[in-house]
Amino acid sequence: GGTQHWAYRGEQGEEQRVGEIVETRASARRATERVRILQEGKARSDKPRSRSAGLSRSECSAMLAEKTKFASKLEFSEEKHRFLENNNTNVTAEKEQYKEKCKELQNMVTRLQLTNDRLQNESLSSREELSKLRHSIEGNNKTIELLKVSEIKQRTQNEALVRESRTQNMLLSNLQTIHNNLERQ
Numbered sequence: 348g349g350t351q352h353w354a355y356r357g358e359q360g361e362e363q364r365v366g367e368i369v370e371t372r373a374s375a376r377r378a379t380e381r382v383r384i385l386q387e388g389k390a391r392s393d394k395p396r397s398r399s400a401g402l403s404r405s406e407c408s409a410m411l412a413e414k415t416k417f418a419s420k421l422e423f424s425e426e427k428h429r430f431l432e433n434n435n436t437n438v439t440a441e442k443e444q445y446k447e448k449c450k451e452l453q454n455m456v457t458r459l460q461l462t463n464d465r466l467q468n469e470s471l472s473s474r475e476e477l478s479k480l481r482h483s484i485e486g487n488n489k490t491i492e493l494l495k496v497s498e499i500k501q502r503t504q505n506e507a508l509v510r511e512s513r514t515q516n517m518l519l520s521n522l523q524t525i526h527n528n529l530e531r532q
Contacts, residue, residue, distance in 0.1 A: 379521075382522075435502065449491065456481065459476060
């Protein structure tokens, strides 16, 4: 029950994360385009230095606001990354518990099968217990398979978040460099 609920929340959150990543990338492209236009405009500008400096300051303020926005998004993405890492750790621990439980149940089935072979004519109740245990093992095996799939999804999401975090760090660094260049001009 808890694992299925968690997996559903993870799928639902994945769509939201993809949307946020696309939005962040689009904002980064817009900011880069504005910087390129500013640089081209500065190079062609024949206007007085004071007017050019005034435009640079306002554009610089806009870039600083954009940088702050990116920093906030990066911080949020890093928090989500930490959350997903914690979830991945929990899923891995839960998977190990199920593996151990499965081993215990498989050992129990083996013992029951030996007992059943010896007491086949006398133990109808042992056969029923064996059937129940087999169903339980099948259910646990299915659960383990679901956890494996979930773990792969988590790993993929974590890798994507790490790549996104690196990209955002590079964007922030580039924006800072541009900001510093604009302040010097």
